[in-house]
Amino acid sequence: MSVASTLFNADKDHSNFVYVIAAIAALNGLLFGFDVGVISGALLYINQSFALSPFLEGVVTSSVLVGAMIGAATGGQLADRFGRRRLTLAGAAVFFIGSFGMAFSPTVEWLIAWRIIEGVAVGVASVVGPLVISETAPPDIRGSLGFLQQLMITIGILMAYLVNYAFAPEFLGVIGWRWMFAFGAIPAAVLGLGVYYIPESPRWLVEHGEIDTARSVLTRIRAKDEVDEEIERISEVSEIEEQGDLSDLLEPWVRPALVVGVGLAVIQQFSGINTIIYYAPTILNNIGFGDIASISGTIGVGVVNVAMTVVAIMLVDRVGRRPLLLVGTGGMTVMLAILGLGFFLPGLSGIVGYVTLGSMLLYVAFYAISLGPVFWLLISEIYPLRIRGTAEGVASVFNWGANFLVGLTFLSLMEQIGESWSFWILGAFCVLAFVFIYLKVPETMGRSLEEIEADLHESTTVSSDTDIDVSDREPEQYSE
Template sequence: MRVEAAKNSFLTKIILISTLGGLLFGYDTGVINGALPFMSGKDQLNLTSFTGGLVASSLLFGAALGAVFGGRLSDYNGRRKNIMLLSVVFFASTIGCALAPNVVVMIISRFLLGLAVGGASVTVPSYLAEVAPADRRGGIVTMNELMIVSGQLFAFVINAILGTAFGDTSHVWRYMLAIAALPALFLFIGMFRVPESPRWLVSKKRNDEALTVLAKISSKEKATEELAQIQATVNQEQEVKKAGFKDLATPWVRRIMFLGIGIAVVQQITGVNSIMYYGTQILKDAGFTTNAALIGNIANGVISVLATFVGIWLLGKVGRRPMLITGLTGTTAALLLIAIFSSTMHGSTALPYVVLALTVTFLAFQQGAISPVTWLMLSEIFPLRLRGLGMGLTVFFLWIVNFVIGLLFPVLLGSLGLSTTFYVFVILGVLAIMFVKIFLPETKGLSLEQLEQNFRNHGKNTGGLQESYSPKAASTD
């Protein structure tokens, strides 16, 4: 029992330390929500709608590049060393943001911070998946998603505390940003106390070191068995010729890429990050004071965390398509109601509370249905030889769409107003539902090999998409 407890304790330490990268991801994307109103003043950075959008979205453009190169760097340096490098970038760029004397320095620092966020978005889940025992992998990897939304909630709480207690302090936004330096420091120190990924060690022919790591996490028998499985997988991947851009000439490969990019775009055009980045501004435009908006925005963070638990549970119970369609219907309906009430109840004292209730409802559908399905389907649809190219391109598109929305949302809000801006997102939501209904197949209950075969056979002597993915062909999870 003591040995088992020690192994569990060691694994828990690995999870808690490495997922600080997810916490930083969440905090740094969420903290701008409350910091922007304070840094926008004439005696601060004097932001316009456009420069405010640049400050928020420059992180997202950096994240797009960080996600593309982060995976390659972790393949070269190792997951552990790469996370340590990312923690240094997190720390330095956080200090740069907190001390920024002008908009230019702020945008550059936020861009560098984005490189760390993007790198963490691909490296931390890979590290967790490769360290976790096979029978616990799913639950452990989802801990990173939980830490991301927890980081956003943490940012909203810190924003509310500092904004209400020290709102009269001219540079309160600098303290909001600077707090992220602490978990970055803890992540750097903590990574000295955790091992390298056993899978990466095997890929570098360091099998004895890999076995030592595995033996610290599970029994010697399981460790030996898992090492053999890792060796077999690594050998298989080395024999597989990786796909390149020339493979996009193949129709079924193009279709998978189209679906992957479509899934990534669908997740972003719901407008979720307009609420996560500008929730305080939305509530202010609805009628709340700055302090009330900061406090009310905490509800958005709380529901995101709770809905993530629900989403993880639902994945094993419900098909991917109905779950995604239900989520999109819910988010689009919530946005439509925000648009309608913002115009019909303009000036009403009840409007800010109605808008807050609807943003909470929106996030319940987004985090409980859309976001979990997005990442699961992206991990399912790409065959082994396409996975590197496919995930790289889709995650890049996801971050780029995120960047565009983050940049344009405050501009739309300033020029069109709250109601019309949300009508734009309602139209995008309807297009997203149509994409899922027309193009997206069901993947639940099918092995990765069955999925690849179905994609290859699509349109060949079948009745089309629905027959190719008929429920009869799928077993239950």
């Protein structure tokens, strides 16, 4: 076995080009993560240029999510119509321009407008990255490769934290937050250049009648004896139904997958992760850390996020999606309870402050092995080919919409009811998340996308096709 196959738990050697495609497609996540992370540090210094109330801080933070909803809503359909590759290039271009637009904003209104434009690219990236990976990855490593998107998100967040730290003071006479935003043009340029090295998704090519091109792509990422069989499987699925649209998501046989995707989308945000990502410096300020120390503390959050995502990559195709989700949401619930208790106790200095910081780091660790990567992986797996991009876009819209509500209201919520009750409310959502996952979310480990779609058609059990003994387990079905 190759080093890459060993790292990604492959049952057999795969073409190195499979890993190249996945790595470049996952750079979409780098844009996503950088934009999410950079605002946390920038907020501390934007007030030097524009006087912001807590509500207006929420608007600046959340405006990108308005654009992300637009990008996600249109990105799936555009990906189905024009292809995954073209859309990736367009998203990179918008992000590149938007980074400079934010950096040179003369007023807060212009900053908000450019944040919305930048958000369109972020929304597109959240859809197209997982789509490319899931449609090119072999079934035995699809989960691990799918987690590369989340790994890149976490690396993007960590990169943003480091950039925030580097540009916290003025640099060359320019207030730091402008440099922070401008730096985002670099990962956008890297993604734009990387797109030229990857082909279009073979499944999209078959869906649009370009069989010979699809065969050429597959010969670079599959063993020769597997190419014709995969072309035939994809063609059979493609011939069953014509290209779908939004109305097809409400068909009875698709609806259970829609419920899972939308449910996980909302759960991922209402579990509170972006209250930590966006407002970690603000929270650390409240604990008693200074501005620079608060930004330094977020680097620890970023390192934990990256490290535990790597752990998740090594686990997802061994233990499955459901176990990671259940363990993660359970741990997040406990950590949010401790985090709220830390704020409830008088005087957040000394040992109590560090316990609070520790619970924040452990919360991020549990998220990084569960809801963070598994949500994006599952919504790229569970939908039918003819509406996969559209369906993933719908789930992403709900994800960004929930993100918008949390980002807009969290600071105001803390101001109204206090930090403790704010975090305990998020913990209650994590309890609901655990129940939803236990009852509704299927296991997809080891199944080809066509097998998952066939199971959905037949309303049969979706279970792992590996050596795991499932005789003593409850059937894991799509259920309404």
